Structures are given as structure tokens and as C-alpha cells.
Amino acid sequence: MITELLADLDAESQELDALVADADLTLPTPAEGWTIGHQIGHLMWTDKAAILAITNPEAFQAQPLTADVVDRTAAEAAVLPDLLPLWRNGRAVLREHLATASGKIVWFGPPMSPASMATARLMETWAHGQDVADALGVVREPTSRLRHVCHLGVRTMGFAFLLNGLAVPEAEVRVELTGPGGELWTWGPEGAENRVSGPALDFAWLVTQRRNRKELAIEAVGPVAEEWIPIAQAFAGPPGGGR
Structure with a gap:
């Protein structure tokens, strides 16, 4: 099951990657105050948080999730000149960890299995991808994902x-x-x-x-x-x- 989930997560990420590869990352999205760069930066930050939750749960639990943290980290990432390569690398590293992880993974909500974490990452990729698509005026074709x-x-x-x-x-x-x-x-x-x-x-x-x-x-x-x-x-x- 995790193999199929990760394949779908890859496909969702690649669809979003195709949208942003040549896009203006400073373009505003429907999320107030967030550009396309903010959207990708948030995904990158959340992938890093998931990696930390798997590899060092104690360190993960020491960091809170508040609106100001979410907005601040997205803003900081949005201006990185190498944002897209960093996002691509982070999601590849997370994929490797999810493929071999076992047991429950601590999270900002209830603890999750690796399969549930992969599902959550796909959901967030799809959701923030919707913001990007709306910003670009692109109508995405719905898939079985x-x-x-x-x-x-x-x-x-x-x-x-x-x-x-x-x-x-x-x-x-x-x-x-x-x-x-x-x-x-x-x-x-x-x-x-x-x-x-x-x-x-x-x-x-x-x-x-x-x-x-x-x-x-x-x-x-x-x-x-x-x-x-x-x-x-x-x-x-x-x-x-x-x-």
C-alpha cells in the first residue's frame, strides 16, 4: 500500500512541479498574502517537519504549530533563490524515509502511520497546488488521486x-x-x-x-x-x- 501511495504522491508533486517550473514565484495566490513562492515554501517546510518527525520525534515535538510560524516560514522560504531545488530535494528525502518508516509518526495533529503521512503530504500538495493553479489561471484535470x-x-x-x-x-x-x-x-x-x-x-x-x-x-x-x-x-x- 505504501508503494502505491508514494507513487501517487510522486505524481501529484510532479504535476505541481510542472506548473511552477517556469512560473513567476512572486505571483499572488488566493491565500491572502501568499505568493506562489509562499505555497512552495510551505510545502518544503512541511516536508522538512515530516522528516524531523520521523528521524527525531523529540526535536519535532519541541516546535509549535501556530499561524505566525506557518506564515513566517513560508515568507522566509519564498525569497530563497534556490527554492525549487530545495523543495525537490526535500520531498525526495521524505519519500525515502516514508518508504522504510514503521510505527506511528508524531505530528501536529494525531500521530500517523507512514501511509497516513504519505496521504497527508499528497493532500497538502494537491491543496497548495490548487492555489498555484488558481493563481496561474490553470484548470487542473481531476484524477483518481x-x-x-x-x-x-x-x-x-x-x-x-x-x-x-x-x-x-x-x-x-x-x-x-x-x-x-x-x-x-x-x-x-x-x-x-x-x-x-x-x-x-x-x-x-x-x-x-x-x-x-x-x-x-x-x-x-x-x-x-x-x-x-x-x-x-x-x-x-x-x-x-x-x-
């Missing part, structure tokens, strides 16, 4: 409630999403009272907070589903402001 993003969005439901100071609901939610090829992706018990449905791309935009909820064809039925959708997030750290 979206399933990883959606899977993480479903798995982090309880985490999203906790981040927003809410009790984690006991009721399960059935999620039914239509993939890029028309295939149906499902999570949760079929007969659940609470249900979420819609296009997989829209759900991925929702849980990465890359589009406003009102723009998305996501349907929520049931009290838990209706409470979850406005706060859904697949990423660690404080709740985002959305779009």
Missing part, C-alpha cells in the same frame, strides 16, 4: 469537531462521492441517518477549504452531517478561514 484527499477528509471528521471546541459525535456518517470517472466512492455504513454526497472534487475542495461552501454541490443530510460540513478540514493546525 483525489480519493486520497477525500479519504483524509472523511477520516479527520472527529478531529475537525475537536479543533472547533465541539464534542466528537457518536453517530457515523455515510459519505458517497462521485469520482472523476463517474465511479462511486463510499465511506461509512450504508444505512446511516447522516449522509454527505456530491462530486469528489467538490468534497476535496471543501475539506481543504479551497472553495466557498456555497459554490460546492455537496449535500448534507442529518444533524451530524450538517454540523460537520461547515467545519470540515483535512489538514492539521487551527481551523482555517476558508475562501
Whole structure:
């Protein structure tokens, strides 16, 4: 499983790399105050953090994750003249570590398995890649890799409630999403009272907070589903402001 995940992470990274290879890294993106350079710099910083979490968990746990840290490290990286080579090297090193890692990896959110970490890195690469694509006016073709993003969005439901100071609901939610090829992706018990449905791309935009909820064809039925959708997030750290 980790081999397939890492192959998909490689493909997602390469797609983003093709977008930024000749791009103006100072071009602003939809994230307020962030340029394309900030987006790539953040990915580079997070890859380095993941490497540290695997190789030296004690040192990793000594560093906090706050909005000012995220903004500061992205700004510092954005102006590096060798940002792209550094990002490429960092993600290659992380890939090597993930291929051989075992046990749980400490993180800013709950500890994760190597497979979950690879999924999280793919999700972040896709999400920040969306910001880059929007900045460049590029419409990306959805791929089956979206399933990883959606899977993480479903798995982090309880985490999203906790981040927003809410009790984690006991009721399960059935999620039914239509993939890029028309295939149906499902999570949760079929007969659940609470249900979420819609296009997989829209759900991925929702849980990465890359589009406003009102723009998305996501349907929520049931009290838990209706409470979850406005706060859904697949990423660690404080709740985002959305779009």
C-alpha cells in the first residue's frame, strides 16, 4: 500500500512541479498574502517537519504549530533563490524515509502511520497546488488521486469537531462521492441517518477549504452531517478561514 501511495504522491508533486517550473514565484495566490513562492515554501517546510518527525520525534515535538510560524516560514522560504531545488530535494528525502518508516509518526495533529503521512503530504500538495493553479489561471484535470484527499477528509471528521471546541459525535456518517470517472466512492455504513454526497472534487475542495461552501454541490443530510460540513478540514493546525 505504501508503494502505491508514494507513487501517487510522486505524481501529484510532479504535476505541481510542472506548473511552477517556469512560473513567476512572486505571483499572488488566493491565500491572502501568499505568493506562489509562499505555497512552495510551505510545502518544503512541511516536508522538512515530516522528516524531523520521523528521524527525531523529540526535536519535532519541541516546535509549535501556530499561524505566525506557518506564515513566517513560508515568507522566509519564498525569497530563497534556490527554492525549487530545495523543495525537490526535500520531498525526495521524505519519500525515502516514508518508504522504510514503521510505527506511528508524531505530528501536529494525531500521530500517523507512514501511509497516513504519505496521504497527508499528497493532500497538502494537491491543496497548495490548487492555489498555484488558481493563481496561474490553470484548470487542473481531476484524477483518481483525489480519493486520497477525500479519504483524509472523511477520516479527520472527529478531529475537525475537536479543533472547533465541539464534542466528537457518536453517530457515523455515510459519505458517497462521485469520482472523476463517474465511479462511486463510499465511506461509512450504508444505512446511516447522516449522509454527505456530491462530486469528489467538490468534497476535496471543501475539506481543504479551497472553495466557498456555497459554490460546492455537496449535500448534507442529518444533524451530524450538517454540523460537520461547515467545519470540515483535512489538514492539521487551527481551523482555517476558508475562501
